[in-house]
Amino acid sequence: MPGSPGVYRMLDAKGEALYVGKARNLKKRVTSYTQLVRLPERLRRMVALTVAMEIVTTHTEVEALLLEANLIKRLKPRYNILLRDDKSFPWLMLTGDHPYPQLAKHRGAQARKGDYFGPFASAWAVNQSVQTLQRVFLLRTCADTVFANRTRPCLLYQIKRCSAPCTGLIGGADYAVLAEQAKAFLAGKSGALQKELAGAMQAASDRLDFEQAAAIRDRIKGLTVMQGSDVINPASLAEADIIAVHQEAGQACVQVFFIRGGRNNGNRSFYPANTSGDEPGT
Template identity: 35%
Template sequence: MKKPDYIPDSPGVYLFKDKVDNIIYVGKSLSLKKRVSQYFMQTDQDTKTRALVNSIANLEYMVTPTEIDALILESNLIKEHRPRYNVNLKDDKQYPFIKITVNEEFPRIFLTHRRVQDSAKYFGPYISAWAIRETLKTISRIFKIRQCKKKIRPGVRTCLNFQIGLCSAPCSGMIDKEEYRNAVKSTIQFLEGKNEILIQRLKDMMQYYASQQKFEAAAGIRDQLQAIELLSRRQQVTGGFSDWDAISIAMSDDIACVQVLYIRDGSLIGHGEYTLDVMDASEQEVMSTFMKQYYRDAPIPTEILVDIMPDDPTIIHWLKSISAGKVEIMIPGRGRKKELVEMASKNACSLLKVTHLKQERIEKTGSGVLIELKDILGLEIVPEYVEGFDISNIGGTDAVGSMVVFANGIPDKQRYRHFNIKNVTGIDDPAMMKEIISRRMKWITDTDDTVPDLIVVDGGAQQMNAALKAIQHSGITVPVIGLAKKLEQIYVPGAHNPLILPDTSPALKLLKQIRDESHRFAISHHRLRRSSRLRASVLDNIPGVGKKRKQILLTHFGSLKRIETATLDELEQVHGISKIIANVIYNRLHNNISSKSL
């Protein structure tokens, strides 16, 4: 790409894209014009920058009012797109928030790990999810704010939470709107730190239980008070000289390991471990990138103790702009603070060693197996990205398909997919396999998704050929094989006989793992779909037959069809079904059967 003709001399964010329009790098600068021009004018670039510039095919930029705004936008875009040439935080921990849906008629309160732009109120983020859960229990007992998603239908049966005193049951009309809103306001005041009255009330309750020798109840109140105290240390009110984070980074090759120690009120209460892809970045750049990604959601202390300063001076201004109080980044020279940074450094070095050992183990086991698989199957490339498919149904009903993904020999469960069979009726596994492979190929074509290096289908020659036809029809080139269960035979297109590998073969073990995982995933979805269908049955409309009796009948007879054809005497023999109920069931089912036959 040539140097762009015009870029404004303003603060902003720039995005470099490759030839297929993927974002490969996101950066920010006080002057977009000067910063972007440097990429195309410098001759003494490092390896990473040269590779980046050679990959650039297109450029986009966004002007922002200030450099701090650019930093925030840059952090958001890196987190969303995870560009290849940016330093990326792998262990991107989402700290929890408490959310109150004040925009609803009867607001709910619950824990969430995502803060979105809506009209709800959020409190946090918090370090301790345990403290949040304990405090939500306390709020439920005292303010009785609902946490469920039930629709408001006055007059319906109240739930268990109401009966045990954890909810005021607005969904059943047990409390009026004004009274419930007052309870919500009290909850918000508590979460805002105005909790003196509530804490005093809990202390009085604890003393009362102790005086009554109800020590277990008193201990429960004590735990609630401790949870409230811990929860009160949230980002908005964190203050004092003794709230610190100690951060250290250990780097080697293209990996950086980060250790964060959490010190609150002078006590070490926990730690966090993170790894980053760094690609020739300096320690200062890594520290900057980590802080921008980490403190986007994490609680911000008053002091951040480091062993190397970030290279971006705008970070401190950004941290102060999103924190309620004073924030300082410093390299301590002596005393307790220096000891904490040294402790973080030792732990970061230890984490780096463990990370390298894990990578070496994966390379020794994973890469070797994949190379063996490539040679056995005669593939052109090592199958680092493999997709496995299977079909599950009973007599052609509730038919589903599954897709599992193995990246470098390891399951990548975030990429797993289910398919509900739409176009095939009856028992026809090959046709079902062709349908799900066709839909997968169409998705790859429409979305430019990753093309697998190999497709493994559960089954023999028929399933393999069905998959092959779907792939050929799509125009995408992907090698496909079938793995039959009985003799573990590998079916390859064009081969006269299936391959049979020894049981000790690592390649066969990997293929079996892929096949069995796709089978497990298909079975689990099939059972879920089948149980959902069974829950919606003719039994639902019979007076006196609720969830418990329906389960008794299904367990006794095994299927709805057997229940429908059962005689009155057979129904009366079912334990838990009275003669009166059996008679009602028999008459209703036989009326339905008669209606169907008409």
């Protein structure tokens, strides 16, 4: 078991996932399950039902966090108690019932009109995403009541994390463009968005609006940082099934990874029978 960050799955006799978890150090985390006397009864039952374990290593703990959320959402393991009530997981919400959409963390029923992205595995992951998206897309995070009563820009405008629509420093049409760009990024279309921003920066430079060009340049830098920190998948990989085969001692394992919308939705293992005389290519 490696000592690197990653995600582990505990499987029952039917090969179904009992539990999905992430760890900064897989070896230490998995070893803790062998100390049965320290585990509560619920976890002891889970360990007793576990007959196999699968792991996926990642570069960082943040990547493990994102992959864990995708796997829990897809597999719905019985011992991941929180997913029995999907409302317990935090989501990223971009409201759709206001002329200037608000970017916010959301829990509970998705009754408000808008776009929801997630679920995320923790509130920390959502908060980090909100802070990063603020730098790139300059969307407001204040509540509607605060927005309606502002008379001058807040500190977020001063530190370049908001475009201050509350005081009219950006028009509705321009703000709508920012909101659509944020949706495109969260939908996995970051490559097209970066090209769009590069074109806008060049256009601003051509008309000698260097202040606007510099602002767009800073947004491109922020977008590049966001893309560079997410190395689970290559940036150009949007939709793919990645297949890997390993054969040893007359047995074979086939791993299939599912990439959808630029996101890693996890993997599935297959153990084909009667493969002792076959080559991986067959």
